[in-house]
Amino acid sequence: MALDMSMPVLVVDDYKTMVRIITNLLRQLGFSDIDEANDGQAALEKLRTRKYGLVISDWNMEPMTGYDLLQQVRADERLSHTPFIMVTAEAKTENVIAAKKAGANNYIVKPFNAATLQSKIESVFNN
Amino acid sequence: MTDLSAERIDEIVDSIAGKRQGDISLIELLGLSKLMIESLQSLIEAEDDELGGEVRSIARHIQRTQSELSRIPPRELTESVLPEADGDLHEVVRSTENATQTILDSAERIMSASAADVDAYRQVVDEAVVSIFEACCFQDLTGQRIRRVVDTLNYVNRHVAYVTDVINGADRTGMTMPTRDGDGLLSGPQTGGDALTQTDADSLFGTPPGNVVSFKT
Numbered sequence: 001m002a003l004d005m006s007m008p009v010l011v012v013d014d015y016k017t018m019v020r021i022i023t024n025l026l027r028q029l030g031f032s033d034i035d036e037a038n039d040g041q042a043a044l045e046k047l048r049t050r051k052y053g054l055v056i057s058d059w060n061m062e063p064m065t066g067y068d069l070l071q072q073v074r075a076d077e078r079l080s081h082t083p084f085i086m087v088t089a090e091a092k093t094e095n096v097i098a099a100k101k102a103g104a105n106n107y108i109v110k111p112f113n114a115a116t117l118q119s120k121i122e123s124v125f126n127n
Numbered sequence: 128m129t130d131l132s133a134e135r136i137d138e139i140v141d142s143i144a145g146k147r148q149g150d151i152s153l154i155e156l157l158g159l160s161k162l163m164i165e166s167l168q169s170l171i172e173a174e175d176d177e178l179g180g181e182v183r184s185i186a187r188h189i190q191r192t193q194s195e196l197s198r199i200p201p202r203e204l205t206e207s208v209l210p211e212a213d214g215d216l217h218e219v220v221r222s223t224e225n226a227t228q229t230i231l232d233s234a235e236r237i238m239s240a241s242a243a244d245v246d247a248y249r250q251v252v253d254e255a256v257v258s259i260f261e262a263c264c265f266q267d268l269t270g271q272r273i274r275r276v277v278d279t280l281n282y283v284n285r286h287v288a289y290v291t292d293v294i295n296g297a298d299r300t301g302m303t304m305p306t307r308d309g310d311g312l313l314s315g316p317q318t319g320g321d322a323l324t325q326t327d328a329d330s331l332f333g334t335p336p337g338n339v340v341s342f343k344t
Contacts, residue, residue: 015267021260028257060271060313067312089268089316091323096331098312107332109325110316111264114257116325 003125005030007053012036012043012069013087014061022056022087025114029121040064044072047079054121059088059095067102074103083124087112131158188296195293204283212279215272218316226265233258271315 009031013019019036026034035052037043041064043057055073057066064072066086073079086099087108096107106120131139139159141147233255240251285305291297317323323331 013267015270017263018267021263024260025257028253028260060315065313089271090313091317091328092312092314093323093327093331095312096323096328100332104332107328109323109328110268111261112325113261 003122004053006032008033008035008050009054009056010035010037010043010046010052012038012040012055012057012061012066014038014058018058022117025117026056028114029118040066040069040072043069047073047082048076052082054124055082055084056087057084059086059090059099067098070099070102070104085120085124087117131155131162136162192293192296196290199286199290204286208279208282212276215276219269219272222265222269226262229262230259233262268316275315 009026011019011022011026011034013022013036016038019038023034023036035046035050037046039061040057043055044064046052047055055069057069059066066088070084070086073082073084080103083105084103085106085108086104087110088095089110091109099107105124108116108120135155136159138147138149139151139155142149142151236255237252240248242248282305289305
């Protein structure tokens with residue numbers, strides 16, 4: 001399965017700074033089509049109007065968390081196969097396990113670096 | 128005992144007070160004494176009822192207060208709530224300082240790089256810029272930690288108000304003892320031994336689930 005750098009990527013985080021950081025790091029990695037959403041609900045609306053190749057989402061957001069967004073995505077037949085990486089400060093064992101059970105493709109613990117982001121994205125598309 | 132008329136009572140009282148001369152029999156004196164005791168008894172009984180009622184009310188209040196206070200987790204504030212907030216604030220200071228140092232280091236690397244070799248210069252700039260982006264992640268985490276400290280202060284405030292109400296016997300109809308806000312899996316940034324590293328998360332996560340469809344435009 002090939003990693004296509006032109007695929008649209010959706011970055012979801014309620015901290016605008018974090019959205020900018022992830023967007024800029026993705027651009028450094030070679031991605032060019034990057035959208036953003038500030039919470040799970042807004043992300044879900046975008047996902048239902050455009051086909052994204054990857055979702056990178058925070059967990060702790062309101063009104064819809066990244067975990068709830070993941071569950072909604074996996075429950076929607078049209079979206080269920082969308083690659084989904086959780087990027088979050090929630091760093092307890094039960095969080096990682098819950099995300100995996102809900103269908104996340106990978107899990108990045110904040111703070112992270114560009115190399116980790118790259119390797120986790122590649123891992124999703126190479127497995 | 129002889130029932131004394133009001134007039135006769137006055138005569139006896141005046142005789143005792145030396146205002147009048149007259150014979151007073153022992154029986155009359157005893158009758159007067161009995162009358163006085165009976166008068167005072169009803170007054171004392173009334174006072175007893177009122178005083179007893181007050182004492183019983185106070186006892187009930189003390190009992191309720193003890194019961195309410197015993198439900199408050201002992202030493203919760205001093206042994207977990209406040210130390211956690213203290214840890215969060217220390218971590219905010221530490222991570223802000225580290226991020227600042229990283230950003231300054233990156234800026235200094237760019238400033239000191241030679242532009243004579245364009246490709247080499249570009250590499251220095253790219254690496255420094257990425258380093259700056261990574262360092263800026265601190266803002267998200269410090270924001271979450273500070274929000275958690277604010278929640279802690281609000282919790283302490285609610286706790287103090289609740290205890291004050293309990294002691295003052297305020298009407299607490301519909302009020303419950305404050306509890307810490309929790310949201311299931313959400314606990315925010317962890318510190319030290321509690322925090323999973325990326326390696327730990329990778330081990331737990333293992334191989335990602337299958338059925339990922341490649342997408343090509």
